[in-house]
Amino acid sequence: MFIGSEIYRRSTYGAVHPLAIPRVSTVIDLCRAMGWFAPGQYRTSPRARPAALRAFHTPDYIAALQQAEAEQAVSEETRARHGLGTLPNPVFAEMYRRPATAAGGSLLAAELVARGHRVFNPGGGTHHGFADRAGGFCYLNDPVLAILALQRLGCARVAYVDIDAHHCDGVASAFQGSQTVRMISIHEARRWPFTGALEDDAGGAALNLPVARDLNDSAYALILDRLILPAVAGFRPDAVVLQCGADAVAEDPLSRLALSNCAHRDTVRALAALCPRLLVLGGGGYNPWSVARAWTGVWATLSGAEIPDRLPPEAEAVLRALSWQRQRHAPRPETWFTTLADAPRPGPIPSGLRTDLARLEQRLRAEV
Incomplete structure (x- = not known):
């Protein structure tokens, strides 16, 4: 199932914000151009009611967020208390x-x-939201809400895997000390929000792996095989939630990682083989072509569609119609318009990564 909405097409955080780019709407358009929505596969997202949001978020915060939208302004008190009306989380129409x-x-x-x-x-994938505060472009924390809902619906043990370039601080805070949620976060070291140290287990079953800049496909494949998959399998989850932010792809302006979008598809494929109950979310991603190509490829992998070597004209037209004010004079590789799948980006595996993986593997062995 693919869940989408037209609200993403007509709303924006503002002209100069990193999210002033089309993302979900482009993925929907590409999938339709490719004929990748079988009857019944596309579902329109409902809007969560305040009562549902209160499963994690405080009533005061939800009320403040609704009031800020209605008034298109916030007081200094609301800004200080709830993080609304800031540069990362501005006031905007929706x-x-x-x-x-x-x-x-x-x-x-x-x-x-x-x-x-x-x-x-x-x-989805807005992993920086806190119960009482917005953060990092995230007003609400839908991964936390989804995990809590899964547990209420009988999936007692949930594995949460996050391959966004930025650490999932909101999710880590929500499940501090939990033994029923295994959080695995792969994120760029010394990058905002500067949380998720290797030694940090969030008081429970969390595993954090900060990685050095220029992480390549070879190094990520090692992480997938030696950490992510064994940690998920060993946890024996009833369901898996994957946050696959596209900001870990090489061309993203808000990270310095160097993955191809092959890493996202490989992760989806491997986790789907481990657990029949899989929820895949979006997340970060601030280059419109990288996001659209990565997430459309994710849907192809999840739905069993075959990605062609060259896109048909209808899909190519969707990508050629995109614009990007942030880097409007930078050259656009032709592959951004004509393909979905990046060429693999292999490279050396840093010795420090092997050392960090060994330490986390030791933790996993101690759990058995």
């Missing part, structure tokens, strides 16, 4: 409805996953 739609999509996805489906909600 600042409550858009994240509530993403949350509603993830809650619907949890219901479908609990029934045994595999679901992609690219509008």
